Amino acid sequence: MSFSSLLLPLFFTLMILFLLNPTMVYGNNEEEEEELLALMDMKDSMDPYGHYLTSWTINGNPCDGASFEGVACNEKGQVANISLQGKGLSGKLSPAIGGLKHLTGLYLHYNSLYGEIPREIANLTQLSDLYLNVNHLSGKIPTEIANMNNLQVLQLCYNQLTGSIPTQLGSLKKLSVVALQSNQLTGxxxxxxxxxxxxxxxxxxxxxxxxxxxxxxxxxxxxxxxxxxxxxxxxxxxxxxxxxxxxxxxxxxxxxxxxxxxxxxxxxxxxxxxxxxxxxxxxxxxxxxxxxxxNGSQCLNSPKSKQVPSITIGIVVIVIAVSAIGLFAFTLFRRRKQKLGNSFHVSDGRPSIDESRSIYRKSGSPLASLEYSTGWDPLADSRSFNGVENEDYKFQSFRFNLEEIESATQYFSEMNLLGKSSFSATYKGVLRDGSVVAVKSISKTSCKSDEGEFLKGLSILTSLRNDNLVKLRGFCCSSGRGECFLVYDFVSNGNLSRFLDVKEGDGEVLEWSTRVSIVKGIVKGVAYLHAHKVKKPVLVHQNISAEKVLVDHRYNPMLADSGLHKLLTNDIVFSELKASAAKGYLAPEYATTGRFTQTSDVYAFGVLLLQILSGKQQISNSIRLAAEASRFQEFIDPNLHGRFFEYEATKLAKIALLCCSESPFERPSMEAIVQELGNCSSCI
CATH class of the missing domain: 3.80.10.10 (Ribonuclease Inhibitor)
Incomplete structure (x- = not known):
């Protein structure tokens, strides 16, 4: 039998198989190409300046695990997950997203994406998790979303969406979480x-x-x-x-x-x-x-005989109310004239609590309601609010007047400015006793509008006492300036950020023993916040990061802004949260629960610990993988030149990875970490 006669049956067999199932020969090349083109279109649309998705290239492979950061594939080599939360994306969501038909998870939250949600997103019929929250998306929620029968979590909150909520959402029987808060939805x-x-x-x-x-x-x-x-x-x-x-x-x-x-x-x-x-x-x-x-029997039974007395009573009530308001306004005017006339005389008295409340505007900040010439003094003797009594006695040693604050900061000189944020400015100051302080100025519009809640927040701040928290010296609020001032001890060595991403010979490198000591101090500080103490409630920090860890002249770490969120409006707290998310500190479950817990702090600490070990601000997936495998040369700061203890590095890496677990139930408590770190020999 000739060789050609053997090949002929084999050739026909292959031809039949090809006709029956062409993908046996070509695989899914056509589908893979379509997905690649869809991803590249999305890159051009979401990252128009090419700053963040540099690993997405036309020659790359979305499923190789090396290129296409944030993209994961299923066992069939199909794009199944896109996780780009907090990446700084500032473009639009492309209609090409509809071409990724095997996608089960889309996580684009905590970015700055704008424009409308494309209707083509409804083609993702296998999608279970849709996270587009905390962006700048506008327009209506597409009604076509009803086609996404496998959708379980719909997160569209904190955008600028308009229109009504589609009634078609009621057909998505697998939905367990629907978060549409903080938009402009009507209907x-x-x-x-x-x-x-x-x-x-x-x-x-x-x-x-x-x-x-x-x-x-x-x-x-x-x-x-x-x-x-x-x-x-x-x-x-x-x-x-x-x-x-x-x-x-x-x-x-x-x-x-x-x-x-x-x-x-x-x-x-x-x-x-x-x-x-x-x-x-x-x-x-x-x-x-x-x-x-x-309409017949459905008309309300309200005969004219009953309406006339009601109208008369209403008119009488309105006349009495207008008269009372006029009398009140006149009395208030007289009091203010007397106050202005006596403003140049020293007086031992203070405005009564009734006077301060009479000009309180519930829709504004409590600072706007208390017009004292030298500062804010809402805590009159024996005052009580929301069940907290005699706070004036407790706060007596914490009070500063505006003159002291202005003198300490040289009238808020730019020379003394330490830093600014969206809601505050911090100045270096020197008190009359020679002690150096940091004065944080917070605008009244950033403070809680409810006076009782604001005062409760102050009560919590003054109750905090721990060596690893920045000490609050006192406070002063001025409605004249429209600001509240918190006076803290000045911490001389700046924050931990300045010790990250240090180029060799171009900055101070922390020694290994110093890093371990700093880690232990941070843990003690957070554990103190989480613990219930006498006269101190359990407290979640909510914003643990390298910027919030200050270092004194002896390299002792101190957590800054502990409890500060108790004074601020929800909008300000959320803007801080968004910044924290962009840097990778935000626990993943927050997007679903919308709540901070102690385990949220633990997650942020885990990220911070990896930063301290690696000396890097950005914690990449490769650093996490190297830490898991104890490949020290790939995740320990190269500026240490090998001067560290491997068994300590292994233990700290393990703690960091446990803290960064996706499930909050798998993270250890801060108290447990305190006990674990007690076995580190260089923890002094």
């Missing part, structure tokens, strides 16, 4: 959201939603958290929502009413709830909360 809450069988968390807060709360939401079987605060909702709150307890947030909706809900007024009997959707009410949804015109 009613779709009753269809109550049909989601495993919905656990629904956050629609800080939008412009109106109408009533659908009764179907109260019956959602798996719902644990319903946050509707800061909208313009009205009507009767479904009583069944009481089962959520603290998981139901409804504040700042002036039209809501209901029984047994704190801060809500009882509903008037005439405010009859509109009929549900589909009843004989011209198909007006229950969330619209509009009054129907008179």
């Amino acid at each position: 009613a809450i779709p009753a269809s959201l109550g049909d989601l069988p495993i919905l656990m968390r629904l956050d629609l807060s800080s939008n412009k939603l109106f109408g009533s709360i659908p009764t179907s939401l109260a019956d959602a079987p798996s719902l644990k958290v319903l946050d509707l605060h800061n909208n313009t909702l009205s009507g009767n709150v479904p009583p069944a929502l009481k089962r959520l307890d603290h998981g139901f947030l409804y504040e700042d909706n002036l039209g809501l009413c209901g029984l047994d809900f704190p801060s809500l007024k009882a509903c008037l009997s005439l405010n009859r709830r509109p009929e549900p959707y589909g009843a004989a009410t011209r198909d007006i949804p229950e969330t619209a909360n509009v009054k129907l015109p008179c």
